[in-house]
Amino acid sequence: MDKTLLMRKEDAYQLNTYKKFPLVLVKGKGMYVSDADGTRYLDFYGGHAVALTGHCHPKVIAALKKQLDKLLFYSNVAYSDIRAEAAEALISAAPGFGKVFFCNSGAEANEAAMRVAKKFTGKKGIIAMKGGFHGRTTGALSATGIGKYRTGELLSSVSFAEFGSIESVKSLLAPDTAAIILEPIQSMAGVNAAGKGYYKGLRELCDSKGIMLIFDEVQTGFGRTGKMFAAQAFGVAPDIITLAKGIASGVPMGAVLLREKVAKTIAYGELGSTFGGSPLACAGLKATIEVIADEKLVENAYAMGMYIKKTFSGMKGLVRVRGEGLLLGLEFGHDVSGIAAALLKENIIVSTSEAKNVLRLLPPLIIGKTHVDTLHRAMEKVLQDGH
Ligand SMILES: Cc1ncc(COP(=O)(O)O)c(C=O)c1O
Structure with missing residues (x-):
């Protein structure tokens, strides 16, 4: 080749x-x-957090091949055996949620979530967070709080709070506020998490004002933070959770989890997607959920996150390790783009972020200690070389 x-x-x-x-x-x-x-490259990026079960997990591939031999596609105008099973598996793994809407991407899931919130409340204002990323379609981009992506015509009904500050959210509340949307851990911005009290405070605020709380768990979803959902890690129950990226281990799929009371307001025809919940994606989703449970990957994400934090502590130039589980940011006192490029030469893929001093790690949840040790050795070397 x-x-x-x-x-x-x-x-x-x-x-x-x-x-x-x-x-x-x-x-x-x-x-x-x-x-x-x-x-061969050791992958701490996972194709942007998509390879949750690792690349080409044999059980996922077997499930996809089995489905391909049976039925590649039919839309939601008919029932499907695998869609029924996948939806049941997903709802069973998401305590408190009663219904799922299937789509194809994170942006589409966030669009749908905000539409549902507006319908439920009869209002149209959205409060999003500075530094948040929600996708590239008009609604999702309008709620994205990273300046360089915000080009073209956007919705004026979104206002931006400081991530981590309840006071900032309160200052933006208006009679027309329908929803608060946030990434529970802001990934693209450089792996920012807030204290537990922040998430609980948002929940209380939403309850007292009749506002929908939407967690964009497109990156944190399915175990990455050491819990199946980051909402559980922070001990809060959002009204809506959006998912995408790795939920079908690489087959395009988005999903919106809705509490039953919220789901009830949506009527036939109000949301739709030709490819949403395709048999192939559903086979991928069901197999992914099974592999995560069988191989205890949520527990592994937690344990490996702790191991990474321990292994890297004290490294030259490292200020701290941000994040939870396997959504981690290695914060340095200087620009890290040279480190990422040097690691690629050592056959290791890592990610950078909008914060120039933060290297992002989003590895598959199957990661083991030897992989962490390999990255650690390579980092020691490239730092020694002056990067
Ligand atoms: C937190 C978050 N939300 C939404 C999206 C958009 O997802 P997609 O690219 O599948 O539309 C992304 C993509 O990086 C993301 O990280």
Whole structure:
């Protein structure tokens, strides 16, 4: 395979909206992906938090192949055996939630969530957080609080609070406020979490004012924080949770979890998506939930998060490790882009973030101690080399 030719071809024909790693990935297995030139990379990025069960988990692949041999697609105008099973598995794993709306991406899930909140409350104001990221469609982008993404025409009904400050949210409350939307841990912004009291305070505020609380768990969902949902890690019960990324281990899928009382306000035809809840995605979702339970991946995410924090503490130049479980930010006192580039040369993929001094780790939940040790050794080396 001529790697350079493939890269040139992709650049020639695909709209150039991404700065890419100089890799042409052709294979994946567990914690590793392989380049067209045969080099294997240890993946602490997971294709942007998508490879929850690792790359090509054999049980997920078997479930997908089985479904492909039976029925590739039919939409929601008919019932489906695998959709029924996947929906049941998801709702059973999400205590307190009664219904799910299936779609295809995180942005679509957030659009639907905000529409539901507006319908339920009969209001239209949204309070979102500075630094939050919710996707690229107009509604989701309007609620995104990172300036550089906010281009083009956006909704004026969204206002932005300081993440972590109840007072800031209170100052934005208006008679027309329908919902508060937030990433419980802001990933793109550089892995920002707030104290538990913040989330509880938001819940109380929403209860007292009849406002919907929406948690965007597109990144934190399914175990990443060491609990199945970050809402559980912070001890609060949002009205709506949005999911996407790794919930079907890499088959495109989004989902909106709704409490029964909220779900009741939505009538036939008010939400829809041709591909939402496709048989293939549902096979991926069901297998993902099963693998997470069978292999105790939520527990592993917690344990490995603690191990990473312990292993990296005291590292040269490291200020602290931010985040929970396997959504972690290694905060340095300087720009980390050189470290990320140097690690790639050591055959390890990590992520940067909007905070220039934070390296982000979003590895598959199957990660083990040896992988952490490998990253630690490589980091020691690149820091020694002056990065
Ligand atoms: C927290 C969060 N919400 C929403 C999205 C948007 O998801 P998608 O790209 O599937 O539309 C992302 C994507 O990075 C995300 O990180």
